[in-house]
Amino acid sequence: MNEQVFALDIGTQSVTGVILLKKGKSFEIIDLYTKHHDERAMLDGQIQNVIEVANIIKDVKEHLEEKHGPLSEVCVAAAGRALKTVRAEASVSLNGQPITKEEEIKHLELSAVQQAQIKLAEESDVKDYHCVGYSVTHYRLDGDIIGSFIDQIGDEASVEVIATFLPKIVVESLIAALERADLKMKALTLEPIAAIHVLMPESMRRLNVGLIDIGAGTSDIAISDEGTIVAYGMVPVAGDEIT
Numbered sequence: 001m002n003e004q005v006f007a008l009d010i011g012t013q014s015v016t017g018v019i020l021l022k023k024g025k026s027f028e029i030i031d032l033y034t035k036h037h038d039e040r041a042m043l044d045g046q047i048q049n050v051i052e053v054a055n056i057i058k059d060v061k062e063h064l065e066e067k068h069g070p071l072s073e074v075c076v077a078a079a080g081r082a083l084k085t086v087r088a089e090a091s092v093s094l095n096g097q098p099i100t101k102e103e104e105i106k107h108l109e110l111s112a113v114q115q116a117q118i119k120l121a122e123e124s125d126v127k128d129y130h131c132v133g134y135s136v137t138h139y140r141l142d143g144d145i146i147g148s149f150i151d152q153i154g155d156e157a158s159v160e161v162i163a164t165f166l167p168k169i170v171v172e173s174l175i176a177a178l179e180r181a182d183l184k185m186k187a188l189t190l191e192p193i194a195a196i197h198v199l200m201p202e203s204m205r206r207l208n209v210g211l212i213d214i215g216a217g218t219s220d221i222a223i224s225d226e227g228t229i230v231a232y233g234m235v236p237v238a239g240d241e242i243t
Contacts, residue, residue, distance in 0.1 A: 004068070007075040008057065010174070012042040012217025012240070015053070017060040019068050033063045044236035045079030045191075045218040047173040054180035061181055073186035074178060077194040078132045079218050080170045081236040087137070088116035091158035099149040099157060108159050109136060116163035128168035133190040134161045135229045164190045164232055192220035192232050200224060214238050 003022040008015060019031040041052035065071055090111035099105060113134050120129060138145050141154040149157050171188070178185055195213045205224040213220040217240060221233040 005075060006061075006064070006071045006073065008060070010042075010047075010053065010057065010076060010177070011215055012045055012238075013037065013215075015056045015060050017064050019064055031064060031067060033060055035060050035063075042217060044081050045215065045234070046081075046170055047177055050173055050176050050180065054177040057177060057183070058181040061183065072182070072184060074183045075187040075189075076174065076178070076185060077189050077191040078166055078170060078174060079191045079215075079220060079234060080166045081218065081234055082167050082170070083190070083232070083234045084120065084129060084165045085232050086116040086119050086163050086165065087160065088112050088119055088163065089158055089160040090115055091156055094154055094157055096153060096155065098151045098153050100151060102150070105139075105149055105159075108157065109134070109161060112159050112161040113163045116161065117165075120165055129165040130168055130171045131163055132166050132171065132188055133193045134163040135193060135232075136161055137228045137230070162229060162232065164193070166190075190220075190232065191215075191218075192222040192234070195220060196222040196224070196229065202227070205229065214242075216240055 005020045005022055005027065007018045007020065014034050014036040016032060016034040018029060020027040020029055035056055037052065037056055039052055041047065041049040047053050061071055090108055092108055113131060117131060137160045139149055140146065140158045141149065141152055142156055146152060175185055192213060196211050200209065200211055206227045208225040211222045215238050217236065217238055219235050219238045222229060223231040
């Protein structure tokens with residue numbers, strides 16, 4: 001049975017709900033609905049009025065529920081002009097024993113993210129930031145870049161990541177708006193991370209390419225080079241300034 005996924009794009013100008021079916025490693029969009037904010041409840045991608053945003057989310061949710069049944073969990077992407085990115089890495093000794101499970105790789109990735117959190121905490125002017133997503137830049141086996149660790153034999157495996165952080169208030173206001181709409185956050189990522197996974201396959205990342213998602217309140221930026229993502233960014237200059 002294919003898994004149904006409910007996702008929300010909570011933008012500065014509007015909220016879009018999408019119903020997808022997960023088929024293996026791909027997704028099929030089967031329905032979507034967009035509703036514009038009645039008031040200016042968002043500014044530069046951040047929630048200014050939780051109640052107003054929650055009401056729009058609830059309207060979108062209830063519209064989609066008419067066709068697809070009850071929706072209780074949602075995947076969302078966050079944005080914000082106060083984005084911070086940190087590079088970090090973690091390694092583990094293999095002692096000639098290969099990694100055989102994806103869970104082991106995920107654990108190593110999360111160890112690298114923890115190192116990024118430690119680096120960020122060491123900055124005296126940074127407080128109360130939450131990690132909202134990360135991208136792996138390289139896997140290395142005994143110092144050499146490798147595509148996958150599975151069943152590879154070596155002495156040391158390491159992973160490099162770019163971790164992204166937004167202020168606690170941005171994440172918590174998003175959670176509060178979802179809870180008021182009777183939704184639980186199932187997954188959270190950063191908007192340019194979500195965009196680049198859809199629009200820029202790994203085969204294109206060998207090129208030095210910039211992806212810019214121009215919304216109403218923010219422009220989300222991702223840069224690729226040499227087969228990986230090398231930078232993320234957000235600027236509060238977007239469609240509102242154009243129109």
